[in-house]
Amino acid sequence: MAEAVFEDIRLLTDLFDPQEIIRATADRTMTKGGAASFTGYVSSNDGVEALELSHYEPLTLTGMKKLAIAARERFDLKAITIVHRVGRMTPGDPIVCVAAASRHRRDAINAVDFCMDHLKSAAWFWKRELKHGEWHWIEPRQADHEDLARWNPE
Amino acid sequence: MAVTILFLGPLRDKAGEDSRAVAAPLDWTGLIEAVGSEIARELADDRVNIACGGKVLSDKTTLNALDGDEVALLPPVSGG
Numbered sequence: 001m002a003e004a005v006f007e008d009i010r011l012l013t014d015l016f017d018p019q020e021i022i023r024a025t026a027d028r029t030m031t032k033g034g035a036a037s038f039t040g041y042v043s044s045n046d047g048v049e050a051l052e053l054s055h056y057e058p059l060t061l062t063g064m065k066k067l068a069i070a071a072r073e074r075f076d077l078k079a080i081t082i083v084h085r086v087g088r089m090t091p092g093d094p095i096v097c098v099a100a101a102s103r104h105r106r107d108a109i110n111a112v113d114f115c116m117d118h119l120k121s122a123a124w125f126w127k128r129e130l131k132h133g134e135w136h137w138i139e140p141r142q143a144d145h146e147d148l149a150r151w152n153p154e
Numbered sequence: 155m156a157v158t159i160l161f162l163g164p165l166r167d168k169a170g171e172d173s174r175a176v177a178a179p180l181d182w183t184g185l186i187e188a189v190g191s192e193i194a195r196e197l198a199d200d201r202v203n204i205a206c207g208g209k210v211l212s213d214k215t216t217l218n219a220l221d222g223d224e225v226a227l228l229p230p231v232s233g234g
Contacts, residue, residue, distance in 0.1 A: 056162050056226050058208035120233040126163025127232040137164040138232040 005072055006079035006101075009064050011055060013087045018097040025081040025099035033103035035079070036112045044091035050130040052088045053095070060086075060124040067118050071100070074114065075107040082115055086125075114151055121148040155221040159188065163229045165202075168192055180219040189227075196229065203228040 006028035008021070018039040026035035042051045055061075068080050079101040089095060096119060100111035121144035128137045157180040161169040169189070176188045185204075186194045196202055197214070204214040205226040211217060219225045 054163060054166075056160070056205070056228065059205060059210065059226070059228075062208075122231070123233060124228070124231055125233060126229065128164075137167075140230050140232055144233050 005077055006081075007068055007072075008079075008081040008083065009061070009068050010083045011057065011061055011064070012083060012085050015093060016083060016085070016097070018094045021081055021083050021097050022099045025079045026101050028079045028101070033078075033101070034105045034108055035099060035101040036105070036108035037097065037099035038112050038116050039094050040096040040116075042089045042091050042093045042095050047131050048091060048129045049133075050088055050090050051095070052128050052130075052135070053084075053086045054126045054128075055086045056124055063122070063124055064119075067115055067123075070118075071111045071115055075100070075102065075111040076104055077102050077107060077111055080111060080115075082119070084119070084123075084125075117144075117147040117151060120144045157219040157221070158224045159185070160224060160226040161193070162226055163232075165193060165196060165227050165229050168196065178219065178221040178223070180217065180223075180225065182215040182217045185217055185225065193227070197227065201230040 022035065022037045064082050064084065068082055071077065071080055077100055081099040083097045085095045098112045098115045100108045102108040128135045155178060156175040157178045159174045159176060161172060166172055186197065204211050204217060205228060206217060206219050207223050
């Protein structure tokens with residue numbers, strides 16, 4: 001029988017502490033090999049004063065849960081955590097944290113990379129930036145779609 | 155009861171509101187008429203999806219929303 005995998009998939013409207021999330025993911029594995037993680041922060045590049053992420057919960061959260069299942073099927077994981085902010089953020093705020101624990105380092109690292117590529121290109125989020133007092137919607141980037149294609153080489 | 159049309163992301167700005175209630179049932183032709191010409195033009199874009207009752211339609215022209223359904227208009231995502 002397959003061992004239970006710890007899973008924590010959440011959309012948050014308030015500031016969160018990535019270290020707490022990474023620690024919780026690592027701690028849930030009794031026989032840790034290792035834990036890998038990625039935390040994305042709001043950047044102040046090009047004079048960004050604020051970032052606002054909107055979502056559609058029935059699709060966004062469901063999509064994140066499906067992504068966690070896909071990661072578990074593809075990699076040998078003990079724990080997988082995907083936490084994403086929505087709402088208004090300012091530069092320096094954490095926006096996303098993905099953490100994975102596994103007996104094998106490559107599975108943990110690749111699971112994080114896999115989840116981030118899917119979140120960046122295929123997750124149901126719409127982003128706008130406040131620059132010089134005006135809001136601008138952010139268009140999808142071609143590079144994000146190319147990153148996603150890495151996982152499906154056919 | 156009615157069908158609620160939700161405008162997500164940049165479509166919210168174009169619509170000038172988060173949502174709009176229209177009479178049920180609502181099909182593709184009815185949707186196009188209900189949202190006004192600017193949003194209708196956006197809906198013609200293949201990259202704009204429609205979800206009905208929390209499920210993305212593989213062919214948006216097959217929309218058939220009933221009383222109480224939520225129809226979400228989903229512009230291309232900008233990613234997380």
